Structure formats: C-alpha cells, structure tokens
Amino acid sequence: MKPTSLYRSFFYVKVWSVQLNRTITSSTNYRINECLASTSSLIRGINIHKEILWNQSIAQAVRMKHTMRNSQSVFQDKYTHKNKSKRSPKMSGWAHNLHFQKCFTSRKSGHMVPSVSSVPSLVTKDRNLKNALVIHSQQQRFSHNGTESSLKLESSSESDQQLLRIDVGRRSLVIPALWLRDHCRSSKYYNHETHQKNADPDLLTRNLKIDSVEMTTNSSGVTIVWNDGHVSEFNMDWLLSNYYNEKSESGTRHLLWDRDNIESQPLPVVSYDDHMTLEAGLSKTVSNICKYGFSIVEGADATEAATEKVVQRLTFVQETLFGKMWTFTSDAQRSDTAYSTLALGSHTDLTYMDTPAGIQVFHCLKHTGTGGETLLVDGFRCLKALRQTHPEDFEFLKNTVVPHEYKENPSPDSPGYHLYSLGTTIRTHPSSGELIQIRFNPYDRAPLNTVPATEIPTFYRAYGRLIKIISDPVGHFWHRLKPGQVIFIDNWRVMHGRSAFAGTRVMCGCYLPRDEWVSKARMLGVW
Numbered sequence: 001m002k003p004t005s006l007y008r009s010f011f012y013v014k015v016w017s018v019q020l021n022r023t024i025t026s027s028t029n030y031r032i033n034e035c036l037a038s039t040s041s042l043i044r045g046i047n048i049h050k051e052i053l054w055n056q057s058i059a060q061a062v063r064m065k066h067t068m069r070n071s072q073s074v075f076q077d078k079y080t081h082k083n084k085s086k087r088s089p090k091m092s093g094w095a096h097n098l099h100f101q102k103c104f105t106s107r108k109s110g111h112m113v114p115s116v117s118s119v120p121s122l123v124t125k126d127r128n129l130k131n132a133l134v135i136h137s138q139q140q141r142f143s144h145n146g147t148e149s150s151l152k153l154e155s156s157s158e159s160d161q162q163l164l165r166i167d168v169g170r171r172s173l174v175i176p177a178l179w180l181r182d183h184c185r186s187s188k189y190y191n192h193e194t195h196q197k198n199a200d201p202d203l204l205t206r207n208l209k210i211d212s213v214e215m216t217t218n219s220s221g222v223t224i225v226w227n228d229g230h231v232s233e234f235n236m237d238w239l240l241s242n243y244y245n246e247k248s249e250s251g252t253r254h255l256l257w258d259r260d261n262i263e264s265q266p267l268p269v270v271s272y273d274d275h276m277t278l279e280a281g282l283s284k285t286v287s288n289i290c291k292y293g294f295s296i297v298e299g300a301d302a303t304e305a306a307t308e309k310v311v312q313r314l315t316f317v318q319e320t321l322f323g324k325m326w327t328f329t330s331d332a333q334r335s336d337t338a339y340s341t342l343a344l345g346s347h348t349d350l351t352y353m354d355t356p357a358g359i360q361v362f363h364c365l366k367h368t369g370t371g372g373e374t375l376l377v378d379g380f381r382c383l384k385a386l387r388q389t390h391p392e393d394f395e396f397l398k399n400t401v402v403p404h405e406y407k408e409n410p411s412p413d414s415p416g417y418h419l420y421s422l423g424t425t426i427r428t429h430p431s432s433g434e435l436i437q438i439r440f441n442p443y444d445r446a447p448l449n450t451v452p453a454t455e456i457p458t459f460y461r462a463y464g465r466l467i468k469i470i471s472d473p474v475g476h477f478w479h480r481l482k483p484g485q486v487i488f489i490d491n492w493r494v495m496h497g498r499s500a501f502a503g504t505r506v507m508c509g510c511y512l513p514r515d516e517w518v519s520k521a522r523m524l525g526v527w
C-alpha cells in the first residue's frame with residue numbers, strides 16, 4: 001500500500017473514529033439526557049404525589065387539630081374545675097405544635113372540610129416539622145376602591161394568636177382575631193341606637209378562634225365565622241379608619257405657619273354676619289381654627305354680651321376660676337401678670353389644670369394708649385422644628401411630666417386658689433405620632449419635682465432648646481386686636497402673648513372646652 005494511501009486510510013480511520021466518538025458521545029448524552037428526563041419526570045411525579053400526600057396529611061392534621069381542640073376545650077373545662085391550675089395542659093404531640101390556620105368551614109355542614117383550593121396554600125415553604133409550622137389560609141385578592149388589595153388569615157408561631165392581614169395598596173393591617181371579636185358590630189355586641197358596645201364580660205376568657213374569613217360579595221368588607229358559630233361582618237373602610245395606623249393622615253388638617261407665611265396670606269377672618277347666620281360662616285370659623293390654630297370673627301359689637309353670642313355659635317363657655325365670660329384690665333384684680341401692663345411671652349393658658357381649655361377667646365373692647373399688641377406663635381411648628389433638630393429632646397419632653405400651678409390669696413374678688421396639675425409639655429397620638437397638644441407656660445411652672453437629679457440637665461437642655469425655638473421672632477405673628485374683632489385661639493396648639501402697653505386697655509373673652517369644640521368640628525366635617 002503506497003504511503004499516501006496508507007496515510008489516507010489512516011486519516012479516514014481517524015475521521016471515522018472521531019465521528020464514532022461523537023456519535024457514541026452524543027448518543028450516550030442523548031441516552032443520558034433521555035434517562036435524566038425520565039428520571040426528572042419520575043422525580044416530578046414523586047414530588048407531585050408527595051405534595052398531594054403532604055397536603056392530604058395537612059388536611060388530616062387540621063381536622064385532627066380541630067377535633068383535638070374541641071376535645072381539649074371539653075377536657076380543659078373539666079381539668080380546670082378539678083385542678084384550679086392557671087394553665088391548662090397544652091395539647092401535646094406534633095399536631096399541636098403545628099400552628100394551623102383552619103381551612104374554610106363548609107357553610108352547610110359546619111364541619112371542618114379543607115376546601116381543596118385552600119389546602120395547598122395552607123402549607124408554608126418551611127417544611128421543617130420540628131419548627132412550629134405557621135399555616136396561612138388562602139390569600140384572597142380583591143380590589144378596594146380600585147386599589148389592588150389582599151387578605152389572608154395567619155397564626156403566630158409564638159402565641160397561637162390568629163392574625164388577619166389586610167393589604168390595601170401600601171397600607172398593611174395585621175389585626176389580631178381578639179380585636180376583631182371585640183369590635184364586632186353585630187347587634188349582639190353593639191347597640192346601633194346608642195353607638196355603644198354591649199357588655200361582653202367574658203370575651204377575653206373564651207377560647208375564640210376564627211374558623212373562616214371571606215370577602216363579602218362586592219369586596220366591600222369581610223365576613224368572619226367564629227368557632228362558637230358567631231358571624232361578624234366588617235366594612236373595609238371602617239377597618240382602615242378604625243384600626244391602629246402608624247401612618248395616620250389625620251395630622252394633615254394643620255397648616256403649620258411662621259411669621260412670613262401667615263403674613264403672606266389673608267388673615268383667617270369671617271364676618272360677624274356670616275359667622276352668626278350661616279352654617280358655612282360657622283364652618284369657616286371652625287375650619288380656620290383647625291387649619292391655622294386661630295380665627296377672627298370681625299364686626300361684633302364691642303361688648304362682652306356680643307362676644308358671648310359669637311362664641312356660643314361654637315359651643316358653651318367653659319367656666320373656670322376666672323368665671324365664665326370675663327373682662328379684665330391692668331388693675332391687678334387677680335394674681336396674674338395678665339392684670340398688669342407687662343409684656344407676656346408666648347404661652348398657653350390653664351396649664352395648671354388637668355385639661356387646659358381648648359380655646360382661648362379674646363376681644364379687645366377698648367385701648368387708648370400704646371403697645372398691647374397680641375402675639376401668636378404656632379406651637380406645633382415649634383414642636384416639629386424641635387423634633388427635626390433634636391428628636392431626643394422632643395421625646396424627652398413628650399415623656400416628662402412638668403408641674404404647673406396657680407396660686408391666689410383670698411380677696412374680695414377671689415376665695416383663694418391653689419390649682420396644680422401634672423402634664424407633659426408635648427402630647428402626641430400614641431400610634432400616628434400626630435401632635436395633639438403643647439402645654440407651655442414658663443410663668444406658671446411649679447417646682448420641678450418630677451425629674452430625678454440624673455435627668456435634670458437633660459430637662460433644661462431640652463426645655464431650653466424649645467424656648468429658643470419659641471422665642472425666635474421668625475415664628476412671631478403680631479396683630480393688634482381692634483374692638484369688634486373676636487379671636488378664637490386653639491389653646492392646645494397656638495401660644496399667645498402680648499407686648500407691654502400703656503394707657504387704658506380693656507379685654508374680654510372666655511375659654512371654650514376642648515372636647516366640645518373638637519366635637520363641633522367633627523360634626524361640621526372640618527376636623
């Protein structure tokens with residue numbers, strides 16, 4: 001065989017062997033892939049089968065837990081009667097360690113039948129049976145006022161407490177079952193005539209559980225079936241506005257101001273006629289107070305009687321140690337610097353009362369002389385500035401009780417007084433943090449016996465920083481009250497004061513109770 005043909009044949013053998021190799025490889029691969037494919041489908045099949053088995057066992061466990069719970073409660077009653085132990089024996093066994101959310105109860109039979117669609121979702125990703133398994137009921141999706149929403153019932157792996165989780169847009173409510181039962185508005189538990197709850201003394205001791213929760217047909221609310229057969233219906237908007245809300249929008253009613261922005265807009269003034277004769281006029285006065293913290297009714301007769309009629313459009317006059325309607329001047333009739341010609345710095349009144357008056361009313365009946373301008377400072381703006389610049393001082397003053405007092409010796413005009421009260425300088429809403437009250441009167445501050453020595457420096461640092469903000473002229477709005485102008489000042493938000501004056505100056509006014517004026521604002525729809 002010639003070398004070339006030998007080479008050629010060798011070459012062919014080489015090519016063939018390469019091809020053979022490829023064929024074997026690919027066919028092996030093919031076969032491997034094929035049997036891998038069949039294995040994986042086999043595994044998938046096993047998994048599916050396993051999933052079904054698993055879910056069936058869950059369903060079985062749910063049924064068993066329900067049965068065991070019923071028997072436990074029967075056992076519990078017997079047990080606690082006999083042994084008076086505080087804690088009844090916990091159900092043992094893995095069934096109890098599985099914190100199940102019950103699946104839906106069939107309405108007809110009332111038995112616990114896991115609806116197929118609910119069982120798969122009962123199983124969480126964590127299949128480790130040793131950890132308490134938190135079972136979630138099926139998530140139900142719905143649209144609330146066009147917002148993508150969902151709800152599901154969960155149970156806590158620590159406390160066995162059931163929780164209804166409702167997500168409406170970015171708002172997420174996690175409502176304990178007990179809260180839901182406590183707030184049931186069915187006629188059994190709530191009197192819709194008197195808007196009062198009916199007594200339910202043993203609510204907290206009954207072992208109440210939610211058997212099922214479903215959206216109402218039009219997704220406007222939820223229907224809850226309890227393990228004692230009771231059914232509760234909740235309107236979604238009612239839940240959203242009545243349940244704990246850290247991000248409550250309620251603080252948006254206030255338009256915080258400093259000197260420049262309150263002077264850059266028309267004064268919040270309502271004419272006497274509108275205020276006295278129109279619902280819209282009264283609403284404007286009240287909404288001004290909600291928004292700015294003060295409002296002026298202009299055009300009243302410069303008399304105490306006319307002033308009384310103006311304020312009574314809002315609510316009744318709050319009687320205090322100064323009487324109902326009062327008129328004062330610089331005659332030192334009462335033991336307070338208001339009855340002098342001295343300047344008064346920013347303060348709120350009646351800080352020496354457990355509940356300071358809600359509104360302070362002033363009406364300058366006469367002033368021949370100089371000075372005597374009224375100072376207004378938005379206390380909520382000051383508190384917001386403190387919260388932003390020194391949050392630790394804000395928190396300290398929110399949590400520190402400061403005593404205030406009013407002392408007056410007996411006189412022909414007074415039986416004598418010693419009023420004393422404890423209150424924090426700052427009060428906020430416990431969940432939303434919305435500002436509710438500033439209680440600030442450096443003149444009437446009583447000896448500080450509520451702060452231990454270790455915290456005294458912190459108090460003076462915090463209180464001093466607040467005084468610095470309040471004293472800053474940037475927030476000072478000065479207005480000379482003229483006869484005919486009745487000013488309503490929100491005494492829980494806006495501080496007032498005055499410049500020193502000379503001449504004859506006669507002021508009248510009164511205080512209005514906080515609860516009643518805010519109630520009026522709610523009834524007028526402006527709160």
Ligand SMILES: C[N+](C)(C)CCCC[C@H](N)C(=O)O
Nearest residue numbers: 322326328336338348349350
């Ligand atoms: C308004 N009127 C003149 C009656 C009372 C004056 C005393 C008010 C007291 N300084 C306080 O801050 O509560």
Ligand SMILES: O=C(O)CCC(=O)C(=O)O
Nearest residue numbers: 338344349496497498507
């Ligand atoms: O006389 C004034 O203008 C204000 C008096 C005052 O601040 C008060 O009575 O609390």
